[in-house]
Amino acid sequence: MRTSFDFTPFYRSSIGFDRMFDLLENASLNAENWPPYNIVKLGEDAYRIVIAVAGFAEDELTITHEANMLVVTGTKSEDEEVEYLHQGLAVRSFARRFELADHVLVEGAKLENGLLVITLRREIPEEMKPRRITIQTETMPASKQIEGEKAA
Numbered sequence: 405m406r407t408s409f410d411f412t413p414f415y416r417s418s419i420g421f422d423r424m425f426d427l428l429e430n431a432s433l434n435a436e437n438w439p440p441y442n443i444v445k446l447g448e449d450a451y452r453i454v455i456a457v458a459g460f461a462e463d464e465l466t467i468t469h470e471a472n473m474l475v476v477t478g479t480k481s482e483d484e485e486v487e488y489l490h491q492g493l494a495v496r497s498f499a500r501r502f503e504l505a506d507h508v509l510v511e512g513a514k515l516e517n518g519l520l521v522i523t524l525r526r527e528i529p530e531e532m533k534p535r536r537i538t539i540q541t542e543t544m545p546a547s548k549q550i551e552g553e554k555a556a
Contacts, residue, residue, distance in 0.1 A: 438494060438496075438498060439455055439456050439457055439478070439494075439498055439500065440455075440456045441453060441454060441455040441456065441500065442454045443502075449525055449526040449527070449528075450523075450524070450525050450526075451508075451523075451524040451525070451526075452521060452522065452523055452524065453474075453502065453521075453522040453524065454519050454520070454521050454522075455476060455500065455519065455520040455522070456518065456519060457478055457515070457518060457519070457520045458493065458495075458518035459480070459493055459495040459518070460478045460480060460495070460520075462515050464478055464479055464480055464481075465477070465478050465515065465520060466478075466479075467510070467513050467520075467522065469504075469509075469510045472503060472504050472505070472506065472508075473501060473502070473503060473504060474501070474502040474504055474510065474522070474524075475499060475500070475501050475502075476499070476500045476501075476502075476520065476522070477497075477498065477499045477500075478497060478498045478499075479497045480495045480496065480497055504524070505526065507526055507527055507528050507529065507532075508524055508525070508526045509524065509525055509526075509527055510522060510523070510524055511523040511524065511525050
């Protein structure tokens with residue numbers, strides 16, 4: 405069964421959308437389900453990512469903001485002295501990647517009650533915001549009427 409969509413026909417008829425199609429292809433390939441997370445839209449330009457990281461301490465988590473990419477990694481050291489009779493908690497190492505749009509900044513992160521909360525904000529630079537252009541009208545000089553000679 406085919407699990408990914410073929411974007412080849414779109415490449416033939418569109419120009420400049422390569423990055424968007426690559427993002428869609430990568431999203432379908434990297435469909436790992438652990439750890440679970442939520443993405444919340446708080447406002448027009450405010451977002452929050454909440455990742456369930458129960459069992460991880462603050463020093464075992466790393467958040468890296470690269471160009472248009474947010475990478476959250478968790479590394480759990482294995483305690484060889486512990487003998488589990490049942491291990492139902494998934495405390496394995498992970499790396500979760502989030503593609504970010506242009507001008508999305510990471511405002512902060514906090515760990516509370518086993519949830520890693522990352523706050524994001526989109527800040528469009530002033531020169532890229534829509535601006536109103538005034539329309540200037542030129543005043544035409546008063547037209548002169550050319551009088552022809554009067555026939556007598």
